[in-house]
Amino acid sequence: MEDSTGSNPQSPGFTEKLKSWLSWSWTYVCFLWFGMVLIMIYVLWSPLKLQETLTSASVFLNTLTPKFYVALTGTSSLISGLILIFEWWYFRKYGTSFIEQVSVSHLRPLLGGVESSSTTGLFSSVNGDAEPRPSVSECKVWRNPLNLFRGAEYNRYTWVTGKEPLTYYDMNLSAQDHQTFFTGETQQLRPEDAVSLDDHLLTVMQKAWRERNPQARIRAAYQAIEINHQCAAAYVLLAEEEATTITEAERLFKKALSIAGKDINLLVYIKRRLAMCARKLGRIKEAVKMMRDLMKEFPLLGMLNIHENLLEALLELQAYADVQAVLAKYDDISLPKSATICYTSALLKARAVSDKFSPEAASRRGLSTAEMNAVEAIHRAVEFNPHVPKYLLEMKSLILPPEHILKRGDSEAVAYAFFHLQHWKRAEGALNLLHCTWEGTFRIIPYPLEKGHLFYPYPGCTETADRELLPSFHEVSVYPKKELPFFILFTAGLCSFTAMLAMLTHQFPELMGVFAKAFFSTLFAPLGFFADKMESFMPSSFWHQLTRI
Numbered sequence: 001m002e003d004s005t006g007s008n009p010q011s012p013g014f015t016e017k018l019k020s021w022l023s024w025s026w027t028y029v030c031f032l033w034f035g036m037v038l039i040m041i042y043v044l045w046s047p048l049k050l051q052e053t054l055t056s057a058s059v060f061l062n063t064l065t066p067k068f069y070v071a072l073t074g075t076s077s078l079i080s081g082l083i084l085i086f087e088w089w090y091f092r093k094y095g096t097s098f099i100e101q102v103s104v105s106h107l108r109p110l111l112g113g114v115e116s117s118s119t120t121g122l123f124s125s126v127n128g129d130a131e132p133r134p135s136v137s138e139c140k141v142w143r144n145p146l147n148l149f150r151g152a153e154y155n156r157y158t159w160v161t162g163k164e165p166l167t168y169y170d171m172n173l174s175a176q177d178h179q180t181f182f183t184g185e186t187q188q189l190r191p192e193d194a195v196s197l198d199d200h201l202l203t204v205m206q207k208a209w210r211e212r213n214p215q216a217r218i219r220a221a222y223q224a225i226e227i228n229h230q231c232a233a234a235y236v237l238l239a240e241e242e243a244t245t246i247t248e249a250e251r252l253f254k255k256a257l258s259i260a261g262k263d264i265n266l267l268v269y270i271k272r273r274l275a276m277c278a279r280k281l282g283r284i285k286e287a288v289k290m291m292r293d294l295m296k297e298f299p300l301l302g303m304l305n306i307h308e309n310l311l312e313a314l315l316e317l318q319a320y321a322d323v324q325a326v327l328a329k330y331d332d333i334s335l336p337k338s339a340t341i342c343y344t345s346a347l348l349k350a351r352a353v354s355d356k357f358s359p360e361a362a363s364r365r366g367l368s369t370a371e372m373n374a375v376e377a378i379h380r381a382v383e384f385n386p387h388v389p390k391y392l393l394e395m396k397s398l399i400l401p402p403e404h405i406l407k408r409g410d411s412e413a414v415a416y417a418f419f420h421l422q423h424w425k426r427a428e429g430a431l432n433l434l435h436c437t438w439e440g441t442f443r444i445i446p447y448p449l450e451k452g453h454l455f456y457p458y459p460g461c462t463e464t465a466d467r468e469l470l471p472s473f474h475e476v477s478v479y480p481k482k483e484l485p486f487f488i489l490f491t492a493g494l495c496s497f498t499a500m501l502a503m504l505t506h507q508f509p510e511l512m513g514v515f516a517k518a519f520f521s522t523l524f525a526p527l528g529f530f531a532d533k534m535e536s537f538m539p540s541s542f543w544h545q546l547t548r549i
Helices: 010-028 030-043 050-063 066-094 098-107 150-161 168-182 192-210 214-227 232-241 246-258 264-280 284-297 306-317 320-330 339-351 359-365 369-384 388-392 410-426 430-444 462-469 486-507 509-537 540-548
Strands: 141-143 404-406
Touching: 066 098, 066 486, 150 232, 150 246, 168 192, 168 232, 168 264, 168 404, 168 462, 192 214, 192 232, 214 232, 232 246, 232 264, 246 264, 264 284, 264 306, 284 306, 306 320, 306 339, 306 410, 320 339, 339 369, 339 410, 339 430, 369 388, 369 430, 388 410, 388 430, 404 410, 404 462, 410 430, 410 462, 486 509
Parallel strands: none
Antiparallel strands: 141 404
8 A cells, every 4th residue: 555645746845835835925025014004004094984084083083191101001011021021031041042942943933934953954965865863862861970879978068068969860760779789699500499589589679779868768777678688689778878978888889898798780880899999098009900890890781880989999009101091091982981081081191292282382473383283172071071170270160060961962061070170280381281272172063063073963952851960959051152142131121211201291280291292293204104195196186086085
């Protein structure tokens, strides 16, 4: 059976022609329509007794008191103010104007406009045919490879400042991760007499990870240990939640490792956290060895981004050759990028020239090959995540990083700068080079939402996702910076203008009445002039015949 879309091939063409004709007519014939309306009003002036109507209307307006005009302008100001408040709230919440969005969605297609969401034309092949946009998970949320410990770090921040560094959305994602990783250990084959016990333990641990209250999670972990002293997942929870120091957390993780058995998820998670404990306690070489061993033992778990932990530890050791070796393996075109990969690569190239870099000297003699490579690496990093430089240059204040990040978003920038700012400061002149060159990236990609340079276009959904991941007291960085929509400015001006008119009419009613009459007289003067010219140009008999018709 033939496709129904091919049964009437002329329909799409006719529709497109109709839209094109409407668009053309709207653009070029509006002046002709306006002229025809004026002629029609003039022709029907006498039959419809428009003169008498205008006279009676003017008499009615002259009888109105200034209080009416005060009420009229005051009501207009109130309505426009309410519209302004709604528009501002909608813009702050969704990043766009409500009136503009409705206009684009409903009126633009009728006027022959092109849908802004269409990707056709953004990617074109050599022969001019449109290529499909690359399929990328633009706003996929990733586990932060360097996430802090809740009990030993996040909770201590809350005790000192009284602020919650983690959002409920972020913690809920962590709870889902933990349920996926750790509740599988009780599902392994066990003796038949232990099945009911394991089911109960599984239920307790699932509840523990789902609990929103930290104390409830800790109580559930202790309940699981009472049921089974070999429950490694319970010790993992206690290390994350209850331990108030890194040393205590390390002790609990070692206890969990000794009873973890052969559960790969548990083993990888515990060994990684033990390596992070060693890094935080200053045993950096030990941490590097543990990370390397973990990557060799489980080479297929690259999605966990353990190499980012390794890069940070190697930078702390200032083992730049080893850092370059890791980058050579993971900074590949076929592998997903991250801010850590891009900015670490830029740091190594900037470090080679930054100690002698001078913007004045570079402007006189031009950039050397090494300096050009460093600048290009910085531009590449900034294009991938444009939020990072403001944190590295301390133009924005840092907060504790979230447990999940959005690649190319503000959450990733916070997480990267929190751990790597010290490494940029250690490289003499690196921040100065970054300060002089990072803004040049935006001249290369003037329309980042439509077309990228080295990466795919910047996703437009990062702001919404970052607001879910980052705490409310943090001002989320937005790129590209949104200008205030026209309708917000328009309603603000209208509200202010009508409020001023209401105030002036209330204070000076006679003067405003004279001003209003003069204004309307001037406004309708061209119409009277046009009517007089038409009467002098056309014979009176012609107009008489038209009025009779």
